Amino acid sequence: FISQEQNTLTTSWPEAMGYASGYVWLNPPYSNISPFVKKAATENKFSSVGCVMLLPADTSVGWFHEAIQTASEVRFITAGRLAFINPLTEKTVSGNNKGSMLIIWHPYPRTHCRFTTVDRGELMAFGSRILARREAA
Secondary structure, eight states: OOOTTTOTTTSOHHHHTTTOOEEEEEOOOTTSOHHHHHHHHHHHHHSSEEEEEEEEOOTTSHHHHHHHHHOSEEEEEESSOOOEEOTTTOOEEOOOOSOEEEEEEOSSOOSSOEEEEEEHHHHHHHHHHHHHHHHHO
């Protein structure tokens, strides 16, 4: 976990992960996505760390074009929009006005950016199973 104080844009991801390979999860502020896309591309190029980034599904913006130059995969989330959880109240906040997508940088060589979809219900069920396993441990 990289805290807000540590700043993911300046922290070495491999160092933060104890030099283990794997993935980091990012949900950057939607008002300033581009620096996080650049950071994911740089970390992926120079380390064995992949990244899964949750973003608004907007293919018309510059950061999207920049991301697909280096990303391995874009997964558009279909069949509904994601609701977010307010970190202070821990309550669901509805009203997301756009769909979402995951942009993924896999920690292995890339040939091209692949475009796929994932059903929102399947994604939520998968997340619930992961959380249940974590709570049981």
